[in-house]
Amino acid sequence: MARPPFDPEGFAGPLAIPAEVVAAMVDHCLRESPRECCGLLGGVPPRVSSFHPLRNAAGSAETRYDADPRDLIEAVVDLRRRDAEILAIYHSHPRWEAIPSRTDLDENHYGAVPRIIVSLLNDPPDVRAWRLGRDDFREIPWVIADGTLHDPPAGE
Template sequence: MIVLPTAVREAILERAREGKPGEICGVLGGTYEPAGQSRVRSQYPAENVADTPRTRYEIDPEEQLAIFDRLEDRGEEIVGFYHSHPRGPPRPSATDAAQATWPDRSYLIVSLEPCEIGSWRWRTGESETAESETATERFEREQVVVG
């Protein structure tokens, strides 16, 4: 579960509307719990530097590190990341899954058509098959509590 303050939700929605038709992105800071309830305290907007910002998002690595430093200076942990899908849907795309790199963190996705927010945790692990062990990677939907 991820707890998202109303003010943070509204700020992210406003950025998504202003950024349309491109995807917006940023980092969520607060209290991180790998298997439990994470609480967002703040959002850190980032510039989308993807080559095709209408269909993808990418945070510049140097800007991401600067955001992480600001977060730590404020006594926050990295709760996760957010981005928008201006033309829907509010769930991870194949590209999102291919680019996810932070296990157990939340990936909040804002859809504008329809207007909806969804959140997923990126899970990694080992799964045994009859022939061999293979790593599994998947998004698991998590409950978003606004308040």
């Protein structure tokens, strides 16, 4: 019996991300700094099982990212081959907090798919997950796959 497709609107979370995937994602962000970088996390809800770094096709932009179309297609083909879904899109903020920007909202082409922003302002980098709307956003919890919960900070 086929698994129903992932419905990010109805996904209550939290997203479970293995520690090694979090480490690989943060490492990708650090390697690409001071440029923003981007990528996908894939799997079967709620557990992430794959990491797909994508090249930033936005040239030398330090405050924008645009996923390389070929990389994006390869990642989606790989996910489909494994009967997996895009569970989150990540990108870095090398010089800003891990909070969605106006550009992040304006260029939200994947609707309710969770967004992970990695801020490189601190050591260790700050990793936060968000649900983006047209003109707003709300933080969503995520867990290290061993069960460590990363709840949104109180009052935000």
